[in-house]
Structure formats: structure tokens, C-alpha cells
Amino acid sequence: MNFSKCGPLRGEVTVPGDKSVSHRSVMFGSIASGTTEIHNFLQGADCLSTISCFRRMGIEIENKGGTILVHGRGMHGLQKPDGILDCGNSGTTTRLISGILSAQDFTVTLTGDASIQKRPMERIMDPLSQMGAKIRSLHGNGCAPLEIIGSPLHGIRYLSPVASAQVKSAVLLAGLYADGETRVTEPELSRNHTELMLSRFGADVRTENTTAVIRPAAELYGQKILVPGDISSAAFFIAAGLLVPGSELLIRNVGINPTRDGILRVCRKMGADLTLLNENHGAGEPVADLLAKSSRLHGITIGGAIIPTLIDELPMIAAMACFAEGETIIRDAAELKVKESNRIDVMVRNLSAMGADVEETPDGMVIRGGRPLHGTQIDSRLDHRIAMTFAVVSCLAEGETEILGAECVNISYPEFYQDLARLIQ
Ligand code: S3P
Secondary structure (H helix, E strand, C coil): CEEECCCCEEEEEECCECHHHHHHHHHHHHCCEEEEEEECCCCCHHHHHHHHHHHHCCCEEEEECCEEEEEEECCCCCCCCCCCEECCCCHHHHHHHHHHHCCCCCEEEEECCCCHHHCCCHHHHHHHHHCCCEEEECCCCCCCCEEEECCCCCCCEEECCCCCHHHHHHHHHHHHCCCCCEEEECCCCCCCHHHHHHHHCCCEEEEECCEEEEECCCCCECCEEECCECHHHHHHHHHHHHHCCCCEEEEEEEECCCCCCHHHHHHHHCCCEEEEEEEECCCCCCEEEEEEECCCCECCEECHHHHHHCHHHHHHHHHHHCCCECEEEECCCHHHHHCCCCHHHHHHHHHHHCCCEEEEECCEEEEECCCCCECCEEECCCCHHHHHHHHHHHCCCECEEEEECHHHHHHCCCCHHHHHHHHEC
């Protein structure tokens, strides 16, 4: 798909529902009793993979466009699927569902696409095995396909080596079925949607600093969930609004949970004119409208506890730094290497090809801003966030930018290109 430099972006956009919250609403609804009604569910390929896995385990799920009805069958109502469960491109589906499947009374095999089959699964296999799960990588390489033989579980105290909500959530979900308390301590706090939503469903879960504690549940209860707009999708419009001269964008109804809002803090620190309007808590998660106006940005250092709160936004932030004055250092972000693609490598290669001054480091990047960028051919490596990042960069680069595999945005934001085109004046 081809893109060219464009004029200012102006107007309003409502980004689709949050991916993390959408996944969890279907998963928890499936093992709750009663019906869970989900509004503003993200109809992206990843969340549809979660729906399809639970349908294959006997859960009736009605998908009526924006609204989903999950007819939960209770904590022990899942049935053995009649074949392999396909998690597609979705790490969240693969890792969270493994926590639930570890405790069922059947055996199941999980797999996904080529990218999923390269992503590390020891990070969930280790703690789940400590809890008594029988889980193995069928190719012996620590990746999917995974065979999970459901087993009785016991609570553990787990010191996670990574700040990962997927690891934390897999252990907490297994902990729902364990025979005692389960504690997960992370090096830094990762997104807490599992804790917030499980508590709404009636689970006994609490947080002590960077430790999440859960007690086994006899039953969860179906809920009405209003999914906030995804701040990770809003990030592309925040960046476009700040970077393209003369722009002013209002992004409506964005989730601003403090475990996800690092992008807002970083933009402000870089000098952005970014305002939060209409803040409210109506949906169980804090939301606000975001107003982004074109701004002169300067480089900063990004590292430490803020990293998990903006991990998926780092490709866009790295690209933004190319247009900021001075140096931006991103560190403590080695996790970027094990996302849908190696996002350090793919960002450094593609930004360099456009003329940027960017250097790879073992746990991040150093970007010296201010060089003009030019269009070229960009390989998205079928990573949705890379494709969207470079669609935004193309608005500022001289000439034409060709993005290979651009259609991969269907993972988290199927209407992204239409929304972007509509805002260009
Ligand atoms: C997610 C957690 C993060 C994030 C991913 C979604 C989640 O992954 O990158 O897009 O919904 O829990 P990690 O837990 O691997 O950091």
C-alpha cells in the first residue's frame, strides 16, 4: 500500500475498543455464570481468535457488531475442543488461555501463526508448571504449539523476571482454580486490566505494590462491560496530531488507565500540546477525550517503571523522536524484541532506510532527531503496530512510502487507513 506526505490532520476520531480489555471480557465471561454483555468490543483479528477458541470449547457467543453476548457456563463449564485451538497472531489469547486450560479436566493443544510459533512461552510454562500444570512445547523450543493436560493446581508465590501482564494474568487465572492463595510479583507494574475486571466478576483479587494476589473462586458472575477506546490505537493519532504541522485532532473516549498512559506522560515531557477532556470513570476503567495539537518536540530519556505502561507505543514514540530536537534514549525495553516482530530491529532498519539517525542498543534505541525523512519501501513484517507507525511517518516524509503487508492492521484496528485518510485536509 502506498502513502505520501500530507497536509494537516484535523477533526475527531473514535478509535476502536481496547484489545486487552476485549480479550479479557470474553475469557472471563466464558468461565462466569450468566450472560456477559460487552459493548464496544474490538472486532480485530486477535480478539476474534479469542472468541473462536471459546466457541470451540462449547461457549455460545453472539457477535452483534459492536455488542457481544457471552453465555458463560461457569468455572467448570468448558468442554474439550475437537481439535487444535488456533490463537492466530495473538500472544494475549495464547498466554491467558493457557492459565485457564491448565486447570481443566481435559487435554488440549494450542497453536497460532508463524509469529506466535516464535514467541517465548517458557515465561508462562515455568510458573504454570510450578502450580502443577502439565504443559509442554511440542517442538521442544519453548514456543507454541503447546500441549496442556489439565491438572489440579496449587497456589504459588511467583517472582516474575519480566513485567508482563500476559504472564501475570496467566498465573492469576490459574490461581482462580488453585487450592490456596497465588501471588505474582513483577519487577515493575504491568497493565492491571485482569485484576480490575476479575474483581468486577466477583473474584477475590488485590494488589500490593507490584504484587497481585488472588484467592481461588467458587464462581464468577457475568457482567456488563463497556470497553474503552484503545490508547495503543489512539497513539497513532496522538503522534500524527503532534507532528504534522497545523494539525489538531480530538480523539474520543480513550482508556487512560495509569498502567497504560505512559505515552501521555512521554509526549508532555517532550513538550507536546496534549490536553485531556471529559475525564470519567463510567466504564470501570478511566476514560477521557484527548486533544492533540501540532507541537515542537524535544528529545528525552525513557526507561524504568514507565516502560510497561507504554510498551506497545514504543515504535510510534521512536518514530516521533526522529522529528524532535536533540537526542531520545529508549532503554529497559528489551521486551520489544519478542513482540509480534523484533520491534527494535524493525524500527531501526526502517527508520534508517528513511534517512533517520537511529542506533540499536541491547535494550532499546538512541534516536537523534531533526534529519528530514524520505519515503521508501517499508517492510512491516506483518506487525500491525509497525504498519500503523509508518503510515503516520509517511505523512511527514518527502515523496512516497510503500508499506509491505499493510493489511496486517486488521489485528487491532481494521479501519485504521480509512480513519487516517478522513482526517487529512
Ligand atoms: C498485553 C500485554 C502486553 C502487550 C500486549 C497485550 C495484555 O504484553 O504488549 O499487546 O493484554 O496483557 P506482555 O505481557 O508480553 O508485556
